[in-house]
Amino acid sequence: MQHNLKSRDIWTHGGGWPLPDLLRSALASLLILAKQERAAYFASPWITDFELFDNRFRDFAALFPRAGEEPWVRFSDYLAALSGKFDVRIITTENDRSEAFANIPVLKNADRVTFRTTESKFHEKGILAPVFYIEGSMNITNHGVRVRGEKVIYHSGSGRNLPEKIAGAYLEFDRHWKTLV
Template identity: 30%
Template sequence: MDLTPRTLRTGAKTGLSVDSLLAAALMAEILSPSRELWLVSPWITDVRVIDNRHGSFDALFGDTPPHAWRLSDALLRAAGAGSDVYVVARPDSHNEPFLRRLEAARLDDTLHVRRDADVHEKTLCGQEWLLTGSMNYTVRGMSRNDEAIIYKVGGPDAGQARLDLAQRWRSGS
């Protein structure tokens, strides 16, 4: 396996977006959940992450496939599939609708929401992969702003990131 990280520069100037990369990572988590899935971003909204308008993922979604899944849908599905999902964001009114939607699911054993006023890191990390860089998980971060996102599969980076994130946020509230 090639362990070379991929750097994706997204935004209006490059014409590239993170949509398909993010959708693939989240679909993989739903099909084969990591023991832990971490999403750390100071600003998060319930952005659309999986586009199913053409029915490409109908088999995964079941009898009533949605046209799209939002970030909260994917995280809740991963938690329901057995992954311990950790979400860390700033305690800000911008983030609250998203964070409250996750908390309302009452998956306290598998879904852990943390608020940290000092968080600035932007990372989504599963068992064997890592997506990190300058992008917040918001409409502007994912589709408008110029961002640099690094995607790594395999190697020690995902494991080290999970250890670092757990040390900072797993035990705290």
């Protein structure tokens, strides 16, 4: 069954709940999919760890057995869990924050999480998975998700033929990934 691509603009105007809620919903949905052949991409010039899922009432304990008792599930814990279903590819630039993130033990020990750095002029920001593509001005940092005024566009779709926007993003991300060897 083919589903049409749906898009939604999210404006945060200096914080608020729409962007963190969108990320939690979209990212949690990937954990309930079957194992995937396509990689999940996370691209941002700066990337850091931050509290992603509020687990104080154990709402997300079933999705994160390793972090089930923690009050918050961090972005790094999410990526480690996601690597059980996807190859997780992270594209960033060389900077202290991104390097510190890449050296978090849970990520270094995850078999299917790979980091590649690109030139300092790289400014692409997005999260790409087989059922959605989030693109826009948001760096994948606490400030990008919760503090700064950002605009992102959430594209979703599924079906036998990948929606054109998501398929096109995969062509670009795959091409860029191969140039970073």
